[in-house]
Amino acid sequence: MLHEKPVQHGPPGFHEDGTSRPWTGEKRRRKCLPPSSSDSPTTAQDHPDLISHDATDMEDIIQRGQDHKLWVPGEDERWGPEVDISEEDAISYIERLAPDDPDDLYPRCMMTYAEFEDVRERIARYRIAYYKKVAKPESARELKGPEKYSRDELWKEKYFEHLEDDESFEGYFLREHSMLHDLDDYQRLVVSYTAHGSPGSKFLFWEDYCARYHTYDMDDVYVKYYQELSKRIKWLEGYWNFNGKSEEWEKMNVRAWRQALKIALSFPKMTLRLVSFAFDEYIWELKSDVSAKDLDLVYFEIWRLVAKQNRSFKKALEEVYAMDKFHSQKHRMAAELEGALFIWSMEDMTEEHEARTLFRNIVYKHKHMNMAEYARQKMEIAALMGLAPRFQDQE
Template identity: 30%
Template sequence: MDGQKPTNGNTAPKDCKEPATNDESNAVPVADLNNDLQEADEAIKRLNELGLGENISSEEFLTYIDQLNEQPIIDTSIELDDAQVTTLYFQHARYRLRYYKHLSQQPNTELVEDSYHMKLVGEDELSDEFIREMEFFMRFEEDGTFDWYFYPDYCWLAALNDYQRLVPINCVGEEYAYWDDYHGYFNSYHTELQYLDYCKALSKELKWMEDYVLNKLPSSKWGRICSRGAYQAIKIATRFSKITAALAYNAYYHMRFYVAYCKDMDSLYFEIWQRVNMQKKSFRDSLEEVYNLNKFPSRQDKMKDALENNCSHMETVFHVCTASVTSEIAEDKALELIAKAVESRMNKAKFYEQYIEKKIDIARAIGLISTDGTEAT
């Protein structure tokens, strides 16, 4: 059973929105606009010549869109009665105990050892009386022992199963970018599993986009490349029976966010750091040297713009991302620290793909999904 309901309160990662294109402040001279359009045409021509991506027409795109399944709607008007909900609560309590035992077997996991928790040691067959005494093990969800729960409102909905009721918690700092939407999709296990396969296909088949990232947004070139990628993403989605247009766009947007804002920035700053800290060169000289090496095609435009105009902003970001890296630190460790700093600065919240991976791990641990990959009844 899949479905979707409207939700509010979404939060998106900082810096993930591209600049608007209809603001007067973005107006450009006609000559620059013509150059921009010509550059876009040349980029698409070059992609066609190299066989990168697919040259899909608008008509073909609409044909592919029509082939995708529509999002099923869950009937949220039918609720379980009190007796059914009580039965469900006992089942959920047993799932919680399974997960507690799963955690206790994990290395480097420290659990509270008070009287409440010690009562669970050795307990396998649980009576209803014991579950009531332990208050259905709700404490695990409330005291932070678990990073998931059965969403209370969903426990009353007759159309859902327990996999759909299971929701990873959105931790401090908005761990998941659109958490409200993710748990409100009501997608089935099989749909979410297929979504992961679709994301892998996008990552592989749209890899060509990584070398065509533009950092001077907006531009006709970047817009045309994004459209080319989106059209291909929809075509790829037609190979997946459970992927809707909305899910296809979700996956494509999340992949594009990484390409546009995160790819290669850690390695780029690492190269500059080596020259600034080891060779005692200035930031600008180091940047120019790395630019001339052409090691990061996806960031050449960004470096060129900084060198030709003002590199002070890029230098400030560089110092922020390398603040914890000293000359005594080994190079592999330095790159790791810079990568973490880049990710942290981008406030890179996790997307639906990571949400699903977490949810499936939990579902397997508590027995909602059997070893052969089928949903438990």
């Protein structure tokens, strides 16, 4: 039964079988339960579609998002664990959100050869503009301004596609998207390292994001909403426990979800799908942050005892476990003491500040990028290319 689905422990759209299929956030929210609640009618795991919020005419989608009346929070507006929004009010918030776009909003209509050449020329000029701003000055000076190249020159230079191979180039254009008639140039742009699998944070749902053709306007409102959501429901992290089954967590999770719906009313073009994804993404990040809290310090204390005081690894782990700190990592240390031990090797002469930095990097370098972070970086790249305005933070 839908209401018996287990609580979601993975990121939005994560399945136990290892696949990732983001949900759509349809009318399952009518009961006003949070996406991450074990009592939710469904979770991200049940819906094969990601957020759909693009239009063949960008002005249409912008106008449609502006048609609903925005709610402006007052100075005395309260948020937190003591603020309990009723189910009836939460339903009314849902009804006031901007409508979700249909899944078939973008027919895969291919453009003519002449249209494709126009797109390639525009993209070539974006590449030049971006490269001149981010590459080494001596390299950038070799290029003329983007508008000073003729069509023949762009063609002879193969539209400057080679610039995307430069290490300073963080964005590139998907060729398959460049051939679709109904997309704008922002929708054709992607962030490079996420696609190529380079080291660093990665956006788990990059392929789904690209498949849904996000517009600049929807990325813009999503990032600003996520910033506000992260501030307003930060209180929720104090209620998370590592099994996620406490009644208090379930109650506060519902409370935070309804507050998330209310927060969304002050943002134009926010749809139920976007609110749902943002909430699930925030919960996943909250759990990840709590899980990683102080872990680098635990590693450092164990290393210090082993490298500087000649303790055995197990003895050092026992001593750190007995300390009256690192409470968020007690469960992890207990598991290590009872099972297989994790082992790393470091030179005894390693400086302490180097060890601290190393362990901090070990803990945090594999943290996944969320959609708000990805979208913000994409908008910044687009602004440098001259194809979109510079992003302005939510005040």
